[in-house]
Amino acid sequence: MANIEVLNSRFSLYDKMYSHELREHSFADWPFRAECSCTPDKMAKAGFVHCPSENEPDVVCCFFCLIELEGWEPDDDPWTEHKKRSPNCGFLTMKKDFTELTVAEFFSMEKERLKIYLVKGRHVERDTNQSRSHGKCTSTPNHTYTTALLSHVCVCMASTTPAACTGNWTPAVSHNPRWFPK
Template identity: 80%
Template structure:
């Protein structure tokens, strides 16, 4: 699944979303900022990208397991919500930061991520 513009289209190129920085950039219009627990940085760290719809401005989707969560509250912890709703997500079990993965590690992780699409 690819997009014309990775940061403005709901259909992101999810294979590029291993980068926390790119995930964080998708939260440009995220309604929760300072003094909230679900800031763009924390959302991105938990594997989410912002996928708003016209009626739901706070939809976030995990780039790895594709779970979509909405109805965020300022005190919600993104990592805890992700674990609670999708405990078997491969992103949650990564033992290393993406930048520390070897090529073999990456291929293994990517193989697992692509199983979600089957």
């Protein structure tokens, strides 16, 4: 994963990618087509979204676990590669189609996806800080995550019911100046 901005962008865009059709549309410029194991349809069914760069035309990212894979060969099986690189991905263990999930199941999946995002974000920020300080771990005052968002995340993750997390939060709401500094 390149940087925190890429991670943030992917996380916010990929919430719509539970849909196989939307994932498959991302493979419009995919270099592997017929006669390959890693066709756009198979890649999308395995949870991948195509996110090429100028130098890497075959980069994909799982919309759920955010694992990024590149260097695909025509005979690579997307499910096998996904399981090998990210065996605990919640998408891989999902037994139903997205359209068959209950609200509670969807909420649970999104909660897991959010946990993965937060962990990956911490790792990206830590790695960035360490490279800036030449191996010395330092903290930065410019945290990418806003306190308002993190407070909302904590409330949603602590909850056991979908009703507690409405998804509607505004950074302007300041119930506690300690957690919402102006």
